[in-house]
Amino acid sequence: MDDEPVIYGDLGLVSLAELAFDVVAQTREVAEPTLEMREMGRVTYVGEGIARVSGLPTVQAEELVRFENGRLGMALNLDAAEVGVVLLDEREDLDAGSKVHRTGRILDVPVGDSLLGRVVDAIGRPIDRRGAIRADMHRPVEREAPAIMDRAPVDTPMQTGLKVVDALIPIGRGQRELILGDRQTGKTAVALDTILNQRETDVYCVYCAIGQRNAAVASVISDLQEHDAMAYTTVVVAGGDEPPGLQFVAPYAATTIAEFYMEAGRDVLIVYDDLTRHARAYRELSLLLRRPPGREAYPGDIFYIHSRLLERATHLDDDHGGGSLTALPVVETEAQNLSAYIPTNLISITDGQIYLSPTLFQKGILPAVDVGRSVSRVGGKAQMPAYRQMAGDLRLSYAQFEELEDFARFGTRLDEDTQRTLQHGRRVREVLKQSQYDPMPVAEQVAVLFATTNGLLDGLDIAQIPEAESRIRLAVRDDVPEICAQIEEGQSLDDAARAALLRVARAAVQSITMNHEAGDGDA
Structure with a gap:
C-alpha cells in the first residue's frame, strides 16, 4: 500500500489531510461570525399594554425583551406556562405569533450629568429633540433602598420658598412629604415653586410626570425654562397616552436618575406627579395579567410598589457620601376624602403631608394649604432656628x-x-x-x-x-x-x-x- 503523501516543513512531517483540516478551520474562524445561543419565544396574546409569551424558560423578572418589530417589553409575570410581558412601546405591528428574544438586560436607565436639562421618557430615551444622551453609565430602575445603618438623621432644611410651608410645615432634606388634595387645588404649583426655589442652592431636581396630559407637562417644562430652572432639573415623562407599562416604570426610573446624584454626595429633590395615576396604571396592568384583584380592584401589593419606591428617599451618612434625596409625592383625592385607599397608603408611608383644601382655593387663599390637616413629622428638627x-x-x-x-x-x-x-x-x-x-x-x-x-x-x-x-x-x-x-x-x-x-x-x-x-x- 502506498504511503500517504506528506509535506516537508520546518516543524516536521504533516499529512495533507491534517493540513487541509487546519486550513478549513482557520478559514471558518476568520470568515464566519461567532454563533450565539439565544432563547426565542412567541407571542400567544396581545392586550392593551401587555403581551403573553411562551418559550422563554429562563427569562428573569424585569428583564427587557425585544419583539421582532423592534418594540421593547419587560417581563413581569413569570408563570409556569408563559411569561407576562409589559409593553414599553405601542403595540402597533405586534400580533400573536410574533417572535420575542431575550436581551439579558434588566431594565435600566442612563444616569449622569448629561441628563441635566433634558426631558426623557421612562426608560431614558430623549423626547426633547436635542439629540442623543451621551451617558457614561446605566443603572437598573429597580434598586434596593439604602440600609437603615447607612442613613443619617434629617437635619438640614429643604426650603420651598413658601411661607406657610417653611414656617408651619417644614421639610428636611431626605424627608418624604406627601402633597395631596382634590383636582385643581394647586398641588403641582407647590411642587414647582419648590423646584424654582432651589435655583441659588446646590440641590438638583427631578420632576416625574405620570399619566399627565401632554399640554400640562409642556406647561410645566415651559415654566421651568422661563425661570431658568432646567439647568439643574431633569424631567421624566410618561404621558397619559403612553402605555401603562411606561407609566408604571417612570417613577422608579426617575428615582434611579436622582440616586446617582445622592450617592455622589449631592442633595436632590424629586417630585412624583402623581402617584394616583401610577397606582391606576399598575392596577390596569395587574388586571390584564390576571392577578387577583383586592380592594377597589387594586392588587394586594399596591402598598409595596409605593413603599419600595419612597423608601429610596433618605439622607445618607458621611461614610456613604452624605447626600440626600427628598421626595415630594403628589396624590389626588376625591371630594376631600383623605381616608381613601391610595391616599391612606401613602400617608402611612411618608413623613407628613401638605393638604390643599378646595374650599380655601375657591376663596382665593393661595397656596390653599390647610394648616390644621397638614403635618411634618421630621422637618421641625431641621427647621432653621x-x-x-x-x-x-x-x-x-x-x-x-x-x-x-x-x-x-x-x-x-x-x-x-x-x-x-x-x-x-x-x-x-x-x-x-x-x-x-x-x-x-x-x-x-x-x-x-x-x-x-x-x-x-x-x-x-x-x-x-x-x-x-x-x-x-x-x-x-x-x-x-x-x-x-x-x-x-x-x-x-x-x-x-x-x-x-x-x-x-x-x-x-x-x-x-x-x-x-x-x-x-x-x-
Missing part, C-alpha cells in the same frame, strides 16, 4: 383664628378679645398668601412673619397687607443685611437682632400709614 422662635406662636394664633371664625358665623355679639383674635388671624392668613413663581428668601420670610406675630400689621386694612409685606422685605434687605446673613446661616436671633428686625418692620409699616394719612389730607 429663626423659624422655630416664632413658628409656635404663629401656628397657635392661626389655629385659634380658624376655630373662632367658624364660631363667629353663628353669633353677632363678640367680646373685644375675640374680635382682636379674629382681626389678627385675618392678617396672618393674608400674610400666608403667596403668588406662584414668587418663592421668598429665608430672611425676608422670617422678617415678615416676625412682624405679623408681634401684631405690627394689626392696625392696617387687609388691602394694605401686600404693600406692607413688600416694604418690609425691601427694608430688611437694605437696612439690616447682617441680620439677613445671620438668619440664612442658621443662627438664632438674639434680643438685639429681634429688636432690630422689629424696628425696621415698624418703620416700614408706619410709612404706609403716613402715606395713607397724607393722601386723605390731600383729598
